[in-house]
Amino acid sequence: IGPLLAAALMGWLRPEGLFLATALAHLALTGYTLLRIRARAPVPIENRDAFKTQPADRAVTPEALRLDPRTKVETDS
Numbered sequence: 001i002g003p004l005l006a007a008a009l010m011g012w013l014r015p016e017g018l019f020l021a022t023a024l025a026h027l028a029l030t031g032y033t034l035l036r037i038r039a040r041a042p043v044p045i046e047n048r049d050a051f052k053t054q055p056a057d058r059a060v061t062p063e064a065l066r067l068d069p070r071t072k073v074e075t076d077s
Helices: 002-013 016-039 062-067
Strands: none
Touching: 002 016
């Protein structure tokens, strides 16, 4: 739908039609987001779980570990 709409708008308004198509897509996404926000009531505070972050163990590279001053240096004996 997007490419067809953009092509039709570009045929009608020249290159400026591409920006109009992008603006219309953003407006549609904004409208849907606002609709979804208003569709459901927030969870009461007493029913919420405590927020805990997860460690990023898999994202740490050996190079980053060597640069981190909190890590202990292991030496081969």
